[in-house]
Amino acid sequence: MRQVDDAVAEVFLAMIGRRCAAVEPDPAIHAPSSTEHISARIALSGTLAVECAVEFPTPSAVRLTAALLGCHHAPWDDAMVADAVAELCNMIAGGWKKRLGQPAWGADLSVPAISRGPSPSSDRGLNTGATTITRAYAFDGSPFVVHLTML
Amino acid sequence: MRVLIVDDSAVMRKIVEAVLRHAGLDITAVLHASNGLEGLAELERTAARGESFDLILCDVHMPVMDGLGFLLERPRRNLAPGVPVIMITADAGDPHLLLAIAAGAQGYIAKPFTLEQMYTRVAELMPSAA
DSSP: HHHHHHHHHHHHHHHOOOOOOOEOGGGGGTTTTTEEEEEEEEEEESSSOOEEEEEEHHHHHHHHHHHHHHSOOOOOHHHHHHHHHHHHHHHHHHHHHHHOTGGGGGGOOOOOOEEEETHHHHHOOTTOOOOOOEEEEEEEEEEEEEEEOOO | OEEEEEEHHHHHHHHHHHHHHHHTTTOOOEESSSSSHHHHHHHHHHHHHOOOOOOEESSSOSSSSSHHHHHHHHHHHHOSSTTEEEEEEEEEOOHHHHHHHHHHHOHHHHSSOOOHHHHHHHHOOOOOOO
């Protein structure tokens, strides 16, 4: 998971100037009854068959958008918040692929797919799935998770 | 320096513009397009006004027309000849990126990027803007 941690840290430090580190996952955040989530998924295909997904509780996604745009008042709408999550997923997937070295470099990244609704983690089961690895992170106290699913 | 940013992500277009403006580059105008086809249309409108761009920053993967399509179509329409294009990508190993460079892009900048990295990449191509 070091490669994912490093990819996440690099994105936040370069684009936002903030540290972002792995934290203990909080199952309460991902309970089906909890706040709405925004997720982005990118498939890596070819020499890899993996899906990289990021999942943000909506308040975390709004804070991410504000941080990326460098402002705290809302010159954005729901579409831009989803766009920010998609861009983050894109950069994390690309950074993870870069760190895996050959032959992962031959893998293609799909365009991000966005979904909204209850936490998809409630279906996956945090840190328990045989084919999904989940890593929890937080920036400025805002939690989110990254899932890597072997396809 | 007049810059055209072609990217389907509105957030990334705003980030790139903000980074360009804060990097100390001499930026006079920044226009946005959300895909390659819109980018070509913006080049046509700009040419019709007798103006041009000094630099184009272009995403690789976009709906409607991607970065490679934009690069291949631009000379066919004789739009902004000689204006350098820098591709922006989160996947530096993307074969589409290699094709884009073969099709005439002057280079690329990998996301995530710092303000300093953007400045350095643009200044390499546009010393007059530094």
